[in-house]
Amino acid sequence: MDETPRQILHRIFGYDRFRGAQAEIIEQVMKGGDALVLMPTGGGKSLCYQIPALLRPGVGVVVSPLIALMQDQVDALTQLGVRAAFLNSSLTPEQARSVEQAMQTGALDLVYVAPERLLTERFLSLLERIPVALFAIDEAHCVSQWGHDFRPEYIQLDLLHARWPQVPRIALTATADVPTRNEIVTRLRLEQAGQFVSSFDRPNIRYRIVEKANPRQQLLAFLRREHPGDAGIVYCLSRKRVEETAVYLQGQGFAALPYHAGLSAQTRRDHQARFLREEGVIMVATIAFGMGIDKPDVRFVAHLDLPKSLESYYQETGRAGRDGQPANAWMAYGLSDVVMLRRFIEDSDADEHFKRIELHKLDGMLGYCETTECRRQVMLNYFSESLPAPCGNCDTCLEPVETWDGTVAAQKALSCIYRTGQRFGSAYLTEVLLGKSSERIRRVGHDQVSTFGIGRELSADQWRSVYRQLVAAGLAAVDMEGHGALRLTETSRPLLRGERGIRLRRDPDRQKATRAARAP
Numbered sequence: 001m002d003e004t005p006r007q008i009l010h011r012i013f014g015y016d017r018f019r020g021a022q023a024e025i026i027e028q029v030m031k032g033g034d035a036l037v038l039m040p041t042g043g044g045k046s047l048c049y050q051i052p053a054l055l056r057p058g059v060g061v062v063v064s065p066l067i068a069l070m071q072d073q074v075d076a077l078t079q080l081g082v083r084a085a086f087l088n089s090s091l092t093p094e095q096a097r098s099v100e101q102a103m104q105t106g107a108l109d110l111v112y113v114a115p116e117r118l119l120t121e122r123f124l125s126l127l128e129r130i131p132v133a134l135f136a137i138d139e140a141h142c143v144s145q146w147g148h149d150f151r152p153e154y155i156q157l158d159l160l161h162a163r164w165p166q167v168p169r170i171a172l173t174a175t176a177d178v179p180t181r182n183e184i185v186t187r188l189r190l191e192q193a194g195q196f197v198s199s200f201d202r203p204n205i206r207y208r209i210v211e212k213a214n215p216r217q218q219l220l221a222f223l224r225r226e227h228p229g230d231a232g233i234v235y236c237l238s239r240k241r242v243e244e245t246a247v248y249l250q251g252q253g254f255a256a257l258p259y260h261a262g263l264s265a266q267t268r269r270d271h272q273a274r275f276l277r278e279e280g281v282i283m284v285a286t287i288a289f290g291m292g293i294d295k296p297d298v299r300f301v302a303h304l305d306l307p308k309s310l311e312s313y314y315q316e317t318g319r320a321g322r323d324g325q326p327a328n329a330w331m332a333y334g335l336s337d338v339v340m341l342r343r344f345i346e347d348s349d350a351d352e353h354f355k356r357i358e359l360h361k362l363d364g365m366l367g368y369c370e371t372t373e374c375r376r377q378v379m380l381n382y383f384s385e386s387l388p389a390p391c392g393n394c395d396t397c398l399e400p401v402e403t404w405d406g407t408v409a410a411q412k413a414l415s416c417i418y419r420t421g422q423r424f425g426s427a428y429l430t431e432v433l434l435g436k437s438s439e440r441i442r443r444v445g446h447d448q449v450s451t452f453g454i455g456r457e458l459s460a461d462q463w464r465s466v467y468r469q470l471v472a473a474g475l476a477a478v479d480m481e482g483h484g485a486l487r488l489t490e491t492s493r494p495l496l497r498g499e500r501g502i503r504l505r506r507d508p509d510r511q512k513a514t515r516a517a518r519a520p
């Protein structure tokens with residue numbers, strides 16, 4: 001008698017019941033249909049192809065870009081008694097030949113293969129000689145040219161459909177946004193596939209953002225207060241900041257390790273292995289780290305720099321709390337991040353269309369940072385999912401943000417941009433508003449403009465917060481020609497003319513926050 005998927009789940013994997021849509025997905029693939037699976041990290045995507053591969057005749061071919069993790073995945077399966085192997089550039093020619101041999105003799109249920117290896121004529125013709133149970137295309141968002149995980153080889157995976165029309169294909173990803181989803185469908189020819197979209201909510205993750213003042217000290221205070229001895233990831237934008245932050249945390253007694261693409265492959269492997277195996281290791285990393293990392297007890301993900309999109313933020317924070325226990329997603333955010341990311345985008349060699357999309361994504365990220373509403377609702381909404389009520393587990397839910405009528409302040413801030421010729425950044429504009437008579441201000445005659453000293457009712461921090469919110473709302477724009485200078489936009493005018501008002505969030509006093517961060 002053939003076993004049922006449920007029996008395999010129990011006998012091989014030791015679980016009692018399927019989670020979420022697993023059972024339906026497995027049923028779809030079992031009957032030979034294609035499937036597109038969108039499930040958050042930790043949702044249990046692997047079983048969706050592993051179980052059909054065990055039950056259907058032939059070998060299940062899993063395409064994965066994560067060469068570094070194939071060994072771990074195969075080891076884990078082998079321990080469960082599953083006949084699995086992998087093929088990638090880390091094998092010697094003899095090892096690779098013996099895996100191919102095993103495929104031909106029907107001795108394997110699952111083979112993990114890197115896309116460039118799959119696409120070789122040698123491997124494709126091998127596949128033509130043996131029964132194939134299914135093709136699983138893991139990390140399917142790698143086919144998207146707009147994402148930072150783009151792999152050109154993924155585009156060619158449409159040949160699987162052309163050459164094996166009768167073999168079911170299952171594409172899996174934790175990237176949820178609709179444009180990426182559509183791109184996967186068209187590029188991989190999954191028009192006929194059943195789509196299985198799970199909720200992307202990760203209710204055990206608490207989302208929080210602090211205003212960036214002294215980010216390292218703020219991070220330190222956060223770690224000391226909430227995560228002594230915990231494993232976690234600290235994301236930074238640049239390699240340099242990764243190095244500095246790792247050294248700083250080591251000096252403060254944390255087991256912190258750096259990880260970025262500039263380190264040798266050996267060092268990266270070592271650090272990753274220590275992070276996975278030892279307790280309480282903090283990985284300080286660029287986005288080079290994390291895809292496919294399966295460590296259930298990551299208790300926090302901290303961002304010292306702003307990610308460039310909400311998708312990235314969701315992916316990166318999604319590495320926390322995969323065991324379902326409470327976890328923190330914490331970020332320090334300031335206007336300088338926005339300026340820097342915009343400059344990256346504008347200065348890149350990409351075409352205009354690409355830049356527009358990137359800028360649009362960045363706006364989504366800013367909207368999330370500046371919201372006065374439930375962050376989880378904003379995030380899920382961005383992924384076209386709606387959460388009926390505020391979550392109660394994010395900073396804006398836990399400590400509702402005070403707002404104030406910022407109309408007059410915004411008018412002053414915008415006219416100061418205008419009066420000084422739309423050539424200066426927020427720090428300088430703030431000085432003019434406060435009436436600071438610096439040498440630079442006097443030299444260009446800005447102590448004579450009508451906005452000089454008209455903003456003494458607010459502090460420098462408050463003005464910076466006003467400018468940040470104006471930029472986030474598109475009421476002022478960062479001008480890349482002018483190194484982060486602010487300029488007016490089409491939408492500035494109605495506000496300047498008093499035809500509309502604006503409510504701003506009241507950010508906590510930064511000096512108070514910094515004092516708190518210094519306290520032991």
Ligand code: ADP
Nearest residue numbers: 015017018019040041042043044045046047294
């Ligand atoms: P993903 O690939 O979606 O990030 P995984 O397939 O690695 O997630 O699964 C995440 C964890 O959940 C793994 O430890 C896995 O064994 C476990 N898991 C998956 N399905 C089930 C289930 N039905 N019951 C219990 N645990 C499960």
Ligand code: ZN
Nearest residue numbers: 374391394397
């Ligand atoms: Zn909330």
